[in-house]
Amino acid sequence: MADVCKQLIVKSNPLIEAKYDLTVNEQRLVLATISQVRRDSQVTDQYTYSVTASTWSEMTGANINGVYEELAAAAHRLLDRKVVLYEEPNSGQRKPVKLVTHWVQSVRYIQEEGKVELRFAKDILPYLTALRRNFTMYRLENVSCMRSRYGIRLYEKLVQWDSVGTRTISISWLREIFCLEDRYPLVADLKKRVINPAVKDINEHSDLWVEYDQKKIGRKVTDFVFRFGYKQEKAVTNSHSKQKTPTKYIHGVSVAEIERLAKPGESYEDAAHRIKAQRRPNA
Numbered sequence: 601m602a603d604v605c606k607q608l609i610v611k612s613n614p615l616i617e618a619k620y621d622l623t624v625n626e627q628r629l630v631l632a633t634i635s636q637v638r639r640d641s642q643v644t645d646q647y648t649y650s651v652t653a654s655t656w657s658e659m660t661g662a663n664i665n666g667v668y669e670e671l672a673a674a675a676h677r678l679l680d681r682k683v684v685l686y687e688e689p690n691s692g693q694r695k696p697v698k699l700v701t702h703w704v705q706s707v708r709y710i711q712e713e714g715k716v717e718l719r720f721a722k723d724i725l726p727y728l729t730a731l732r733r734n735f736t737m738y739r740l741e742n743v744s745c746m747r748s749r750y751g752i753r754l755y756e757k758l759v760q761w762d763s764v765g766t767r768t769i770s771i772s773w774l775r776e777i778f779c780l781e782d783r784y785p786l787v788a789d790l791k792k793r794v795i796n797p798a799v800k801d802i803n804e805h806s807d808l809w810v811e812y813d814q815k816k817i818g819r820k821v822t823d824f825v826f827r828f829g830y831k832q833e834k835a836v837t838n839s840h841s842k843q844k845t846p847t848k849y850i851h852g853v854s855v856a857e858i859e860r861l862a863k864p865g866e867s868y869e870d871a872a873h874r875i876k877a878q879r880r881p882n883a
Contacts, residue, residue, distance in 0.1 A: 605659060605741035607635035608877060613734045614687035615727040616756045620703075621779035622681055624749050625674040628659055630703055631752075633718055634728055635740050643729045645705065645722040651675075653714035659744040668714045675707045675716040689727045690734060699723060736760045737851075737873055742806040750778060750794045751801030758808060758828045763850050768815065768825045787814075787821045795824060807831055807852075852876060 609631050622630065633649045653668040662670070685699045701723040708717040720728070738759050743752045761767045771787070774780075784790040795812065802810050808828050815823035830852050850858060851872040862871040 605739070605744055607740050608737055609634050609740055610637075610639055610728070610731060610735055610737045611756070612689040612727040612731055613736055613760060614685055614689060615683075615724075616736055616760055617777060618686070619684040619777045619779060620681065622749065623674070623677070624747060624752070625670065626678050626681060627749060627752050628656075628744060629671070629674045629678055629718075631740055631743065632656075632659060633704075633720070637720075637728050639729055639731065643725060645720060645725060648708070648717045648719055650715050650717045659740070661745060668711065672709055672711075672716055675709070675718065678703055678718075679707050683724070685727070690732050737876065739807075742808075745805045746801040748797040748801045750798040751805075753778060754795075754798040754826075755802050755806055755808065758802070758810060758826060762808075762828075762830070762852060765829050766825065766827050768823050770823050771821065774824070802828075 611634065629651060632651045632655060636649045637643060637647075651671060653664060653671055656662070656671045657664045657667050660667075679702070681703055682700055683703060685701070702721045703724060704718045705721045706719045710717065736756060736759055738756070743755055746752050746755075757769065758767060771790070775790075778794070780790075780794070784793050799810055799812060802808050807830055809831050810826055810828035812824050812826045814821045815825050833852070853872040853875045857875065858871045861875055
């Protein structure tokens, strides 16, 4: 799997907003596997995806020695992890019942070749393939070096709203989908243990910059308000600070470029996603 960090991750928005709790390594393994899923044809749960020790080393920057054991341990734990979803992958409609499923249905360990092979659970696949709308896309390299499990999750929720540049997230909902339960009951502890490390990860390792504030009702903090954007866009805006009209972007692609490269009948958002995908080396 050459240039794994340049691969695209595509998830349905309901999966991004699902409830689950994975360690950093478990999330890396899920994402490395998702990056191999074909989105232009039907995929069944019989497909097997492999992740090698060399791929793992490339993703994490870790020394190749001992990497297979780390990879295999993450795969072993992932087999038991559950995910709770509340919407169909393309509907955008909240369902009255919830779907509880596993990420993967089987793991094969091939130590002699330094790799593991995984098969996704059948109920997860619709959230990864044949996505017509309500999906989010980003490069694996923007999260692969993060050290906080919450950094990866928060990054996805911001990229999901990248055309807006701000997102308000209620503390109660964030606690639920991050599976925090009764941990960090004080907002100060929640910020110290979850939000601040996540924001630090995003600012240091991703293509986004982010800052946040608190929203209160009376004296109670109810929401976090995140303001964010692409670092490249910020640099361009700063270097042209004297311009009367700053360049506008949709999903990281300038409107001017979209208008120049869009196909007949293609929406701005669809064109932006296609142009971003074509920017990949060897695409």
